[in-house]
Amino acid sequence: MMRFSSLLPGALLALAAWQANPSAAQSGRPAPSQPAPLTLPAVRQVRFKADTFNIQKYGAVADGQTLNTQAFHKAIMACTQAGGGTVLVPAGLWLTGPIVLQNNVNLHLATGALVQFTADHLQYPLVKTTWEGEEAIRSQAPISGVGLVNIAITGNGTFDGAGDSWRPVKKSKLNEGEWKKLLATGGVLNEKKDSWYPSASSLKGNMLAAAGTPRKSLDPTAFDDIRDFLRPNMLSLTDCKQILLEGFTIQNSPAWTIHPLLCQDITVRRVTARNPWYGQNTDAIDVESCRNGVLDDCVFSVGDDGLCIKSGRDEEGRKRGVPTENFLIQNCKVYSAHGGFVIGSEMSGGVRNMVVRNCTFQGTDVGLRFKTARGRGGMVENIWVDGITMTDIAGQAILFDMYYAAKDPVPQPGESTAPPVIAAQPLNEGTPQFQHFYIKNVVCKGAETGILVRGLPEMSIKDISLENVVIESQKGMVCQEAENIRLRNVTLLTKETRPVLEVQNSKNISLDGIRYTSGADLLLRVSGDRSQDIRLTNTNTKLAKKGLELGDKVGKKVVQVAAK
Template sequence: MKHLLLVPGALLALAAARPVAPTPAALPTTAAELPAVRQAQFRKDTFSLRQYGAVADGQTLNTEAFQKAITACATKGGGTVLVPAGLWLTGPIVLQNNVNLHLANGALVQFTADRSKYPLVKTTWEGEDAVRSQAPISGVDLQNIAITGRGTLDGNGDAWRPVKKSKLNETEWKKLVASGGVLNDKKDYWYPSAASFKGNQLAAAGTPRKSMNLGDFDDIRDFLRPNMLSLTRCKQILLEDFTIQNSPAWTIHPLLCEDITLRRVTAKNPWYGQNTDALDLESCRNGLVENCTFDVGDDGICIKSGRDAEGRKRGVPTENFVFRGCKVYHAHGGFVIGSEMSGGARNLFVSDCSFLGTDVGLRFKTARGRGGVVENIYVDGVAMTDIAGQAILFDMYYAAKDPVPLAGESSEPPVIAAQPLGEGTPQFRGFYIKNVVCKGAETGILVRGLPEMSIKDISLENITLESKKGMLCQEAENIRLKNVTLLSTETKPVLEVQNSKNISFDNLRYASGADLLLRVTGDRSQDIRLTNTNTKLAKKDVELGQKVSKKTVVVATR
């Protein structure tokens, strides 16, 4: 093989010795090193909702009764507001200090479909200041609060969300259209009302209203779908055991909160429900999310910290969280960071989670203009099945041309011109992922950085991925794969490396009979090492692009 530098066995350790850059000493390397999460505690006093005039007939609007009970509880120093079994219809609920809203087994709190009951408020949307409709449940500047119990919160989100015809079968679509609402000109998009349609059209045209004046939005109120559970600048939060479903938009959204415990919570939304993320932790610190189950129409567990200039100005990362024992069914991503991560994210530990049928498994996404640094992310123990897209995805430029060429297209990397570095340049670095198994995905691993800012310092170890395509690594640096199995059915190539450097494949396993094991392209590719790997199982081991030096790839014999 004239294009390869063959390293004898005696030099094998030296060839694979260059490690991923070490984690800075200031950053924790285990979940045990994180700050302890302060727990919410409550007085034993109980205030039953029925004492304040509530009626569980599914017809009486109990908004006032909820607020009377919560206020009485808070005024007397806190305790538990008990929601007994039954169907309780209500408008927005506002939490108060030291109150545990406890949903008894059999309690169903359903928020009214009357959108006029949700006044416009100043809040945020997707990481930026915005006017929206008031959340069904909210709390601002609170301490020591909880929602507990085995009851259910239903947001009546069908009254808010637009729906694409392609998302429903013919019977479902006809039923939806017959219920009222408005269709677009093509008759392939349903909106709950004319106001919803108008707001969506403005957004689609790239002309959203930029104002914080509530009066400027009266005519598109129905478009301004609220997040269901919105907590802002709150501390010592406990969310435990309940089911929260049918959200108008994001389901659980703590913003600038501290000391959050989320345990055994189930979030359910229709798979076609737009923007219905299960959990969005935005600019929060110190928390535990364990044994939760999510099945939604957008991302499952999602880490955010503000968008673009506003997020950078806020400058508050999401940090110091443990996620363990969670299951995510339908979702755009199982565990997700971004894309609104302009304040950064760090010190996140994920373990023993399952993603079953999500679009992407581990999904780390950003784009030019975001800025922010995502670092020190640990994943240990993830099981995935039936992933529609990538099992593991790092993507800093997801608007770019798909780097994996279609049949007949050039295998050279797409031309993506570098841009000057600036405050809007995002950074991904320091990811440590091990003990991951995926049975069924479109692509095993996709790493795509920017020409001006590569994705750096990623360790992938003890991983088995069964997928259609293997791995694509573009604009990356210091990427280490050890004991990784890529069982891909499209094997030309199994591995694609474009404009990347210091890439190590140690003890790589793949299906016997692969057409091509490794293709390297791009004139900036350098220092690609393939060690402890049986290259003879492939019909061809390495293929180099026209601008790639013959010394770029080092293959160590076994």
């Protein structure tokens, strides 16, 4: 087997930049011109008056027992009415209900400050908001702001959302001791005894949703009997401009942790988000239908996706029609999460102009995760990724999936692992599109599958460039229903070697300078009667026992091999 360590320097130092001609060995085909890297607009920054409003002066008590909701409200209102400034939360344990931000307020948590949100769900009124990209009734977020300008949350303190009192837990995600400890806290089980719910109200709401009969009303009074099911996102900012989130830790969220929606000019810097790895729906940050922002030097370890980009779901998202665009995401670390950097699956308003660089994913289920499904619609395009390091990825290191089935990316015990059977359907407004992804300088040590590209028969995934990539994984690459895919200087060190590369019903696929495990049983298999123009160049096919295998309906001229 080729040594992983010996390939790392070459992969990282092969600085053939984006603008380099990528196709000198494409059998005389002219290379398509590659666009220049994105120039993103500047992000407008916050600015505050020097005045400080200490919550203690408004009656707050740091005893962990006194409910300080009104003290937070009075301090924030005094600050905004005075023209803005800083609302100071000193060191101490501050129990509170929901905090509502206001214009020109910087909520600052001093070092040693712990803001503990109450587990009394009656303190969180049912409100009209959104859930996973659609209008919904949910419990009010622990921290929220609507229609604000020039707001910030800063400091080195911590927010705790009491999420354990809201979230259901699957038995399969805990060991026996953890499960017994959870049962001792109370709550109820479902009929199968394989899922725990914090209350009968939570169980009832989850069962309605699982049966496909969720309540569609937008009248809060229609939901009192399932209040505990309506878990809030922890930090919810809607239609706000000039936002700074910096320095703090936010943890134990009931659902999504940080959720800016329809916001503009967002800076998120040195924020830590922590949730249990088994915590359902506890994404670290979901940037939805937002414009212009920077996410820098953050650390996330959560129970769902890490750095996640969204833009609404299905018909409602398309009707809203607001893409997430113009974001720089850099220097971030993601540990436990379903995905490191993720787009979708709620991306019906579109996503464009993303630059992701110098990020590390360790122990996530998927590394780079781009997901959608029929019915979403929307266009995802112009995504630039440069400098990603990954270790111990449980699923795919790099995943493009237009057939997202809303399941955990790593199957739970007893779940089927068989790939879905995909039949073509007519094109319509709900047909999603992925195109123009440029990914380079990626190193992954340990994954189940290196690269999975899975489009739809009626809509291929298009125009993906993967360059200077080294992946050590169980399986290599699977490419289904794709078009204009280019791998250049890609190394796949796989344990399963029949085949290393699999291409199905795809066309215009360039595999240039592929390195792989010496002694592989089969390097490349091409199948599907719609496969066309597959090129394998600058690759030593003699290292494999068999270089090429064609499916029954694949003609010999479909694949061109120009070995070095």
